[in-house]
Amino acid sequence: DADVTQTPRNRITKTGKRIMLECSQTKGHDRMYWYRQDPGLGLRLIYYSFDVKDINKGEISDGYSVSRQAQAKFSLSLESAIPNQTALYFCATGGYGTDTQYFGPGTRLTVL
Amino acid sequence: GENVEQHPSTLSVQEGDSAVIKCTYSDSASNYFPWYKQELGKGPQLIIDIRSNVGEKKDQRIAVTLNKTAKHFSLHITETQPEDSAVYFCAASIGDTGGFKTIFGAGTRLFVKA
Numbered sequence: 001d002a003d004v005t006q007t008p009r010n011r012i013t014k015t016g017k018r019i020m021l022e023c024s025q026t027k028g029h030d031r032m033y034w035y036r037q038d039p040g041l042g043l044r045l046i047y048y049s050f051d052v053k054d055i056n057k058g059e060i061s062d063g064y065s066v067s068r069q070a071q072a073k074f075s076l077s078l079e080s081a082i083p084n085q086t087a088l089y090f091c092a093t094g095g096y097g098t099d100t101q102y103f104g105p106g107t108r109l110t111v112l
Numbered sequence: 113g114e115n116v117e118q119h120p121s122t123l124s125v126q127e128g129d130s131a132v133i134k135c136t137y138s139d140s141a142s143n144y145f146p147w148y149k150q151e152l153g154k155g156p157q158l159i160i161d162i163r164s165n166v167g168e169k170k171d172q173r174i175a176v177t178l179n180k181t182a183k184h185f186s187l188h189i190t191e192t193q194p195e196d197s198a199v200y201f202c203a204a205s206i207g208d209t210g211g212f213k214t215i216f217g218a219g220t221r222l223f224v225k226a
Contacts, residue, residue: 004155033212040121042201042216043156056212090155099144099207101214103155 004104012110019078023091031094032074081111114139118217131189135202144207150199192224
């Protein structure tokens, strides 16, 4: 089984809808991240969390919110989706004391 | 702000040839440089990394070099195989900070022709 899972894998929605993307991990890592990937722009950090009570904004947090429900779960929400939020979204985890990040398979989100 | 430039954006090589991808970074505080490989439909996976106290690191057919003075680092893949075809991302980070200061390059799409 995959160590970092994301649901859904694909989602098509309409402008103005609320969307939640979920991430679960079995790696036992404290650190979790949400990234957005756009063609030609690489990966950009949206939010990150170092433990259940810790939430931090990344480079591009506007229009997004997150919830760290447990050590193993980190959800990303788009309160009112807009077309320029169409992108590939990745969740990642990292262990304390290491710099390596482990990515999930991604969620392709399309906002019409 | 801080950035990482990656070149080329697309690279096509013949099977068995070498491939080189180059990155430059702007934050002189960066001291950890990972490389990720992203296959179609999957998330990025770490393939090799290097820290600023090392100039070169090799793992079988892949190697990474770092020139800290020039703020350049490169990925070298020798004896390329079709399964090396993927998108490769470089990144620059300040180590031991939990990764939130990781800046990724835009990616290089590598095609290995059989």
